[in-house]
Amino acid sequence: MVSGLSDNLRKIHRIKGRCETQNEVDELLEKLWSEYEERGEDLRPDHTLKLDIPEKVLKKAIDLGYLEEKEDTLSLTQSGYERARQLIRSHRLAERLLADILDFSEDETENEACRYEHLLDEYAIDSVCSLLGHPRTCPHGKKIPEGRCCTEVEIRYRPLVVPLTELTPGEEAEVKYLGTVDSSRLSHLTSFGFTPGQKIYLVRKRPAYVVKIDETMVGLDDEIARLIFVKPTRNIVAKVSRRNRFFRWKKSER
Numbered sequence: 001m002v003s004g005l006s007d008n009l010r011k012i013h014r015i016k017g018r019c020e021t022q023n024e025v026d027e028l029l030e031k032l033w034s035e036y037e038e039r040g041e042d043l044r045p046d047h048t049l050k051l052d053i054p055e056k057v058l059k060k061a062i063d064l065g066y067l068e069e070k071e072d073t074l075s076l077t078q079s080g081y082e083r084a085r086q087l088i089r090s091h092r093l094a095e096r097l098l099a100d101i102l103d104f105s106e107d108e109t110e111n112e113a114c115r116y117e118h119l120l121d122e123y124a125i126d127s128v129c130s131l132l133g134h135p136r137t138c139p140h141g142k143k144i145p146e147g148r149c150c151t152e153v154e155i156r157y158r159p160l161v162v163p164l165t166e167l168t169p170g171e172e173a174e175v176k177y178l179g180t181v182d183s184s185r186l187s188h189l190t191s192f193g194f195t196p197g198q199k200i201y202l203v204r205k206r207p208a209y210v211v212k213i214d215e216t217m218v219g220l221d222d223e224i225a226r227l228i229f230v231k232p233t234r235n236i237v238a239k240v241s242r243r244n245r246f247f248r249w250k251k252s253e254r
């Protein structure tokens with residue numbers, strides 16, 4: 001299963017790999033972050049940069065709004081700073097995931113983390129961070145920049161993929177796979193439009209599940225609904241402020 005996951009990600013990476021220059025821009029931003037870090041400084045927006053950057057990469061970084069050229073000075077923009085921060089965060093969390101959970105060797109971890117950082121979006125990365133218990137450092141002891149999931153409000157995440165029965169009415173999701181090998185059930189579900197990649201919308205849960213697929217309404221009983229595994233469009237299920245949690249804890253103590 002682990003190797004299947006990694007094969008899939010490799011495939012996606014090859015498709016994304018066409019945006020070669022974008023990746024060179026990303027490498028540049030990460031290099032910047034690491035250079036400042038090694039000097040014991042924090043990279044900040046508006047920093048004047050003294051760098052030897054290939055013309056093509058420089059142009060792309062400026063076009064993307066990550067760097068800004070004014071007269072003779074080159075500086076990092078706010079969005080360039082945020083991109084750099086996000087890439088470093090993704091890379092280091094990917095290292096933790098690969099090394100600690102998936103038992104990748106040190107070499108594999110290093111190679112794969114470079115790929116994953118371009119694949120995982122902010123939402124997936126916050127889920128990984130929560131899964132790992134909001135680690136503060138990577139396996140090399142370098143600091144992982146904090147995400148929304150790590151700060152004052154505790155954000156609870158569901159697994160990335162859940163049975164349809166876990167959605168709340170009004171939620172949108174994408175079908176990922178069907179959890180059955182029974183061919184008559186499979187063809188039944190497929191004929192209704194439950195195929196991987198299909199966007200669905202849960203209308204209601206009682207008395208039966210009603211799902212909207214494109215313009216069609218489909219009714220399902222609980223047993224069938226449990227076989228449909230979906231990725232919700234948004235994955236935050238609850239925001240619990242630390243103060244409230246503390247208060248509840250105090251109350252239940254008595």
Ligand SMILES: [Zn+2]
Binds near residue numbers: 092140
């Ligand atoms: Zn590391």
Ligand SMILES: [Zn+2]
Binds near residue numbers: 129130135147150151
């Ligand atoms: Zn976190």
